[in-house]
Amino acid sequence: MPELPEVETVKRGLEPAMVGKRISNVDVNRAGLRFPFPENMAARLVGQKVLGLSRRAKYILVRISGGDVLLMHLGMSGRFTVHEPEGQKNVPGQFYHDAGTGKHDHVVFHMEDGTKIVYTDPRRFGIIDLFPEDQMSDYKLLVSLGVEPLGNTLTADYLNAAFKGRKMPLKAALLDQKIIAGLGNIYVCEALFRTKLSPRRQAASITGKSRPTQRLDELVRVIREVLNEAIASGGSSLRDFAQSDGELGYFQHSFQAYGREGEPCVAPGCAGQIERIVQSGRSTFFCPHCQR
DNA sequence: AGTAGAACCTGAGCGC
DNA sequence: TGCGCTCAGGTTCTAC
Incomplete structure (x- = not known):
């Protein structure tokens, strides 16, 4: 995968595209990645506002209104691309209307301002999951992680x-x-x-x-x-x-x-x-x- | 207790 | 052009 520095870079790239905005739609193009997507994932996300992004190890955590956390892991080959509506900054060589239609574009988040955030992952080792924020301390994928290498607990x-x-x-x-x-x-x-x-x-x-x-x-x-x-x-x-x-x-x-x-x-x-x-x-x- | 190996997948690159 | 092989940033599970 992208390792920690890549995940941190991706998180920083997603922040301006997501934070403070509402999710207007989510395309879920398959049943899951490494694990099945949670039930009603799209329905639980649509209409919610993104409150903030953080990173734990190689996981990107997105806090959304309504009390859920969207967890995303890039696996070995996961990638996010941000596509803004025509006339604005966009991915070089790709038309806005084609974004999210590729063979390995598994999930597309549509933000209220028209920005599309596309998750692409050929090998499908990535993870996208959703869980209540108040269960963060028990959440199975985070519970047994060691210290953050960049935090002050690594001594x-x-x-x-x-x-x-x-x-x-x-x-x-x-x-x-x-x-x-x-x-x-x-x-x-x-x-x-x-x-x-x-x-x-x-x-x-x-x-x-x-x-x-x-x-x-x-x-x-x-x-x-x-x-x-x-x-x-x-x-x-x-x-x-x-x-x-x-x-x-x-x-x-x-x-x-x-x-x-x-x-x-x-x-x-x-x-x-x-x-x-x-x-x-x-x-x-x-x-x-x-x-x- | 610790470790090696397999499993999950697709694609790129190489030798022939 | 294509076949078959090896390799790839991660994580988790099983088997010795």
Whole structure:
């Protein structure tokens, strides 16, 4: 999927198109995505006003009048595009009247001002759900998520406790959404590369007895740094990701390890080469020479 | 307890 | 032009 920086970018792109406006219609073009859509989804949304958008891990949460929350997850290939009526800013190369009619355009939100917000998702691993706001703390998809990597709850002390005694590879521990919620494959690879930590070492190996090790301090700092840099450049844009207005992000040009199998390591003074290995079914890109 | 693998899907890219 | 194979940003479930 789009990872956290992409989701944050999408959220920011959707905000001006949705907040403060009423939903005038919703086209639901199939029965569901990863899960079936909730009963009467369109009926529960039509006529409601969008109060605000937020993000939790890789979920976009839309608070609407009437007390419901619309939850959206982009899966691996989900994308939102915003299409304004003729004469206004629009998606390049696409006519307004065609927006939302594509093969993989599964849900279209029509706002009262004529703006269409189209959810497109070829692989259909995405999620769109609706639940009462007062059930937020029990909601199944959010309840077991770990800390936000950009929030102040991600600290070296927290990771020290979470990783203590864990024999799983560091890569797998960082991808575990129950520990840190929102880190994905790309940014884990990049953070480990920048900290020169091997993705294969045991998670527990960078913990300290009572206080976090210096390497763990550094890792926490770098996780934030990588994510913030990616958000600042509008997220990454691989095959399936576009910003909500169709613009592309630029951070993919900054990957130092991800997708660079066989290329020389860019770490100063390192003569190594980036390798690709598979860990728990996912590709890991790293430099075995300098990442220890 | 931890981990590997499969499952959910489609499309892009490559070698032949 | 096309076939068959591998790969892809995520998450959850089952099986060892």
